[in-house]
Amino acid sequence: MxxxxxxxxxxxxxxxxxxxxxxxxxxxxxxxxxxxxxxxxxxxxxxxxxxxxxxxxxxxxxxxxxxxxxxxxxxxxxxxxxxxxxxxxxxxxxxxxxxxxxxxxxxxxxxxxxxxxxxxxxxxxxxxxxxxxxxxxxxxxxxxxxxxxxxxxxxxxxxxxxxxxxxxxxxxxxxxxxxxxxxxxxxxxxxxxxxxxxxxxxxxxxxxxxxxxxxxxxxxxxxxxxxxxxxxxxxxxxxxxxxxxxxxxxxxxxxxxxxxxxxxxxxxxxxxxxxxxxxxxxxxxxxxxxxxxxxxxxxxxxxxxxxxxxxxxxxxxxxxxxxxxxxxxxxxxxxTPTNAPGWPAPYRADVDSVDVGKLMNFKNPFDDIKKMSTYTVSVALADQLRKFLEILVKATAEWRDLLNDLDTGCGDGDCGTTIAEGASKISSSLDTLAYHQPVLLFQQLADIAGEAMGGTSGALYSILLSVMSNSLASSVGDSTGNIKESWVKCFIDAVDSVSKYGGAQRGDRTMLDALYPASDAAKKASNSSSLSEVLKDMSAAALDGAGATVSMTARAGRASYVRGGDVRKVDAGARAVAFILKSLADTAASSNI
CATH class of the missing domain: 3.40.50.10440 (Dihydroxyacetone kinase; domain 1)
Structure with a gap:
């Protein structure tokens, strides 16, 4: 040889x-x-x-x-x-x-x-x-x-x-x-x-x-x-x-x-x-x-x-x-057609010149997503949603190195960087997001996740936020009342969709091992609980779920293909979810909502 x-x-x-x-x-x-x-x-x-x-x-x-x-x-x-x-x-x-x-x-x-x-x-x-x-x-x-x-x-x-x-x-x-x-x-x-x-x-x-x-x-x-x-x-x-x-x-x-x-x-x-x-x-x-x-x-x-x-x-x-x-x-x-296998056969339009730079005008159907629901929130809640995001994007810089370290050995070592890239794009879009229309806001964030983060993480967060948008739109309709239950439901539906499209289940050592406990905590929240209390319970449950991944064997995602991996570490994706929910919970608590 x-x-x-x-x-x-x-x-x-x-x-x-x-x-x-x-x-x-x-x-x-x-x-x-x-x-x-x-x-x-x-x-x-x-x-x-x-x-x-x-x-x-x-x-x-x-x-x-x-x-x-x-x-x-x-x-x-x-x-x-x-x-x-x-x-x-x-x-x-x-x-x-x-x-x-x-x-x-x-x-x-x-x-x-x-x-x-x-x-x-x-x-x-x-x-x-x-x-x-x-x-x-x-x-x-x-x-x-x-x-x-x-x-x-x-x-x-x-x-x-x-x-x-x-x-x-x-x-x-x-x-x-x-x-x-x-x-x-x-x-x-x-x-x-x-x-x-x-x-x-x-x-x-x-x-x-x-x-x-x-x-x-x-x-x-x-x-x-x-x-x-x-x-x-x-x-x-x-x-x-x-x-x-x-x-x-x-x-x-x-x-x-x-x-x-x-x-x-x-x-x-x-x-x-x-x-x-x-x-x-x-x-x-x-x-x-x-x-x-x-x-x-x-x-x-x-x-x-x-x-x-x-x-x-x-x-x-x-x-x-x-x-x-x-x-x-x-x-x-x-x-002239030939069946010679080596000759290139481009898929060509019937024209005599090539204009590679010519682009077709295309209207993205998501441009009209605001038509899906006329549901709006108060100015106070819209301001709070912006505050959530402002604090969240600043916090991601503190997590980046730790998440990257957790992601080495069984991943690409870029989990923290990927989260930070998404946060950076959100930061540059803060003045253009539709805080008063949560249905549109979640879809905007889904688009940012898919485009700025890329890869599997970007796709999963994009699915999570897209389903939250769709679920919220169908739950609240044109309501302007107290719809905390609809917000909780949209999160639960979104977590189920991440499992559906990603193929992972509880116990597979993925982000779902933080998302599902948070979803369970949201389901248990009483009608009298405030949003800050619900988020606090979800955050605690996500943190516990992420911690439990240290003893799990990866059965989904890229980590499942890595021989041995680093089982001594917490799953980076689950820990990222816990960080995000902790940031949201802390912001809600400081705002008494």
């Missing part, structure tokens, strides 16, 4: 085994026996169109889904793989061409501009011609990292080659001649530019170390997909800054490897994940790229994103621009 790639059987067998796995998933694509070649099985059907030109490509493995992932109707007829980062051997390439030639009017072989590939594919093409096959070869290069290509091997083939394969593949499927396809290759290749950047190198299966490393805090600009060094190092930047740096490089008019761009030009854009970028990073970069291009005066007609031509586990990405100005038919060819 590879020390650097733990989830394979061996470095020697991984290419063949991944091809078998790939064809097991994509059953319309079959592997040729004894060759690292996959073909579109539709090409061998009785009704296959023998008049169409077949497109073939390939290269070293480690770039998946390239090339096998682009086999399918409207793209490749066959693809050939070499060992990791090594050109396929000539006999395998001959097999790929021969398989495609059997049911076609000719074969167009597209080869990315790397010396080994050009030599091996070129030799295979000549062998196939000698056997009477009609074969042509096009060398694709779209790399724009180098500003000068004299005394170099020329522009390397990068992910921009995928634009070419999709366009000529769709043309071939539509009956275009070999001459027409070669012309399209020249046009597309001459109007495509790509630049890459990476924060780390890639590690070949069987190797202990990456092919190259990047110093922490720096990025390699213009690196190759086989670990070749880039044109220069740049310091780490924000997504916005990095995208603009890369676009500056692509639009450098002094560079002979760039495609000339002018304001108003129409572009198709591809952002290629080199292997280890997260989806959050990639779509952030997509948004910044689209925004920057629009600000520069370009018309972005299509955006593609994904792991399209990777470099094993490299942490980096490409930006590829295809200038479509004057060639509207290319958009139709890019949009």
């Amino acid at each position: 590879s020390q650097s790639t733990p989830f394979i059987n061996s470095a020697e067998s991984c290419v063949d085994e991944q091809l078998l796995g790939f064809t097991a998933v994509n059953t319309a694509i079959v592997k040729l026996k004894d060759y690292r070649v996959v073909v579109d099985s539709a090409r061998f059907s009785a009704d296959a169109d023998v008049k169409c030109v077949s497109i073939v490509t390939g290269g070293g493995s480690g770039h998946e889904p390239f090339a096998a992932g682009y086999v399918g109707t409207g793209m490749l007829a066959s693809a050939v793989a070499g060992s990791v980062f090594a050109s396929p051997p000539t006999p395998a390439i001959v097999a790929a061409i021969s398989a495609a030639a059997g049911r076609s009017s000719g074969v167009l072989v597209v080869v990315m501009n790397y010396t080994g590939d050009k030599l091996n594919f070129g030799q295979a093409v000549e062998k196939c011609r000698a056997m009477g096959m009609k074969v042509e070869m096009y060398i694709s290069g779209d790399d724009s990292a180098l500003t000068e290509v004299e005394h170099t091997a020329g522009r390397r083939g990068l992910c921009g080659t995928l634009f070419l394969l999709k366009i000529v593949g769709a043309q071939a499927c539509g009956g275009a001649s070999m001459k027409e396809l070669l012309k399209s290759c020249e046009l597309v290749g001459g109007r495509c530019s790509t630049i890459g950047v990476a924060a780390s190198g890639c590690t070949v299966p069987g190797h202990k170390e990456p092919l190259f490393s990047v110093k922490k805090g720096w990025l390699e600009l213009g690196l190759g997909i086989h670990g070749e060094a880039g044109v220069r190092l740049v310091q780490s930047k924000t997504a916005k800054e990095l995208v603009n740096l890369m676009l500056d490089h692509l639009s450098n008019k002094d560079s002979v490897s760039n495609v000339p761009l002018e304001r108003g030009d129409e572009l198709v854009v591809m952002l290629n994940n080199l292997g280890a970028m997260t989806q959050i990073e990639m779509f952030t970069l997509v948004g910044e790229t689209n925004k920057a291009l629009v600000e520069r005066g370009f018309v972005v007609q299509r955006l593609y994103v994904g792991c399209l031509l990777t470099s094993l586990d490299m942490k980096g990405f490409h930006i590829s621009l295809l200038k479509t100005t004057g060639y509207p038919e290319w958009l139709k060819l890019l949009d």
Whole structure:
């Protein structure tokens, strides 16, 4: 087993085994026996169109889904793989061409501009011609990292080659001649530019170390997909800054490897994940790229994103621009459906330009929540509700470190911080909350909990407060009288809902082990008890309930997945509930309500 790639059987067998796995998933694509070649099985059907030109490509493995992932109707007829980062051997390439030639009017072989590939594919093409096959070869290069290509091997083939394969593949499927396809290759290749950047190198299966490393805090600009060094190092930047740096490089008019761009030009854009970028990073970069291009005066007609031509586990990405100005038919060819599993298929509206920044106007139904109930409270009680919150938000700072400590060992260690974040948002909203309308107030607090706290805690407090709002609305109607019982009922209903939606029960070592005792205390409160007395009993019961969690085994929430945990500590969520109720009870007592 590879020390650097733990989830394979061996470095020697991984290419063949991944091809078998790939064809097991994509059953319309079959592997040729004894060759690292996959073909579109539709090409061998009785009704296959023998008049169409077949497109073939390939290269070293480690770039998946390239090339096998682009086999399918409207793209490749066959693809050939070499060992990791090594050109396929000539006999395998001959097999790929021969398989495609059997049911076609000719074969167009597209080869990315790397010396080994050009030599091996070129030799295979000549062998196939000698056997009477009609074969042509096009060398694709779209790399724009180098500003000068004299005394170099020329522009390397990068992910921009995928634009070419999709366009000529769709043309071939539509009956275009070999001459027409070669012309399209020249046009597309001459109007495509790509630049890459990476924060780390890639590690070949069987190797202990990456092919190259990047110093922490720096990025390699213009690196190759086989670990070749880039044109220069740049310091780490924000997504916005990095995208603009890369676009500056692509639009450098002094560079002979760039495609000339002018304001108003129409572009198709591809952002290629080199292997280890997260989806959050990639779509952030997509948004910044689209925004920057629009600000520069370009018309972005299509955006593609994904792991399209990777470099094993490299942490980096490409930006590829295809200038479509004057060639509207290319958009139709890019949009032509294909069943090739690797080609990205965005869910698009029927428009010719992309406006990522456009947002739909939406009216939140909770904006009208005040219509749920006309119940209002006195000015004195409204002032008291504000006082409750003012004192509560100040107190949370005193609990934060203790709650965080209680949350370590069996949680994220952030319970206190999460409570404090919610309190901070409440503090900044104190002047806008509807204290005179408790139904609306509870819903406002629920929204704050869900948005400011986030995560499980935010969701649970949001449910608690939302149900309190709904229950109070249904209990009091339009009443303006003494409705203490309704307030107690709304708390009881809310606690039951936390259990219902969260799935925890009494004794599971969660916040419910403080909430349920408080709920029980509220139920026992006599009609003659004042609100301060009810809150005092609820607070005491919650504190006792939280204390009891020290001997409980976690059976719900994240703590239930932690082996052992820290059973010597009180549950942080339950202790937070006790703190909150204690603050409310103390405030009520000092106000004699």
